[in-house]
Amino acid sequence: MASRLTLARAADLFAAHRTATLSALGIAIVLPLAVNDYRIYLSYGPGGLPYNIAGWLIANTLHLFGREQLSTRVYADKTLPFADQPGLLPAGFPPQRRSSRPKLSRHPVPQRQLDQLPDEAMREKLMARFAQLGQQAQALGLVEVRQSVLERQHPALFVSKARTWHSVARQTGGEIAHVHAGLDGTMHVSLHPADCKRVMDAGWGQRHGLDGVALLQKAIGVSLPVNYLLIYAPRDQAETEVAIAIVEASIGFMTGTRDALE
Incomplete structure (x- = not known):
């Protein structure tokens, strides 16, 4: 009862x-x-958004606008800038990556890799090679090295102000590439559409979940073209050389030069 x-x-x-x-x-x-x-969210390390609750709320809001990241159908669009020209990567490059794609963060920003990660020594070697390439390209008058406007935490390569910026360069605020020097060692690069397809088909990277989202242009003054790829973190010296060669192609594409670094 x-x-x-x-x-x-x-x-x-x-x-x-x-x-x-x-x-x-x-x-x-x-x-x-x-x-x-x-x-x-905090486990990704600092990125382009505030590293606090406000950033977490923004990241989850942006998730509502996220797009799939593995399709290469977008690169068949003949109206994309420079789609009528050949890519910059050499024939047969890159080789097929030797393992399946790694797991990535659920949040679109910051876009980070969660497994298949290099050790600290390999990340440092990648950053050193990236810095060396940036200094070489800067000495040639192609790029400027300064803090990323897209990530706000890492050094990045930008198209030199002395050069003419094409439409993709203007879209990213001139930013060409940067390394995520924190926990994972991935990179973001902007590539010729044909090179984007080849890199993705070979398993070395994927698109950003916010590429082509006009909201970013209104919010921060730049936006992410479909040319904007995440390159998976290299785990050894051979993979580092592949990643650096992809950055070289990114520099060539964004600065409107070919074979300038050879």
């Missing part, structure tokens, strides 16, 4: 305070999920 009265009383309380009860239950369910998702 007591248990019946208790259940009846609980039912009466629920009926009397339905909204408050459902809200409390919702918070009890959602709050742990939100806390876990926030911890995942």
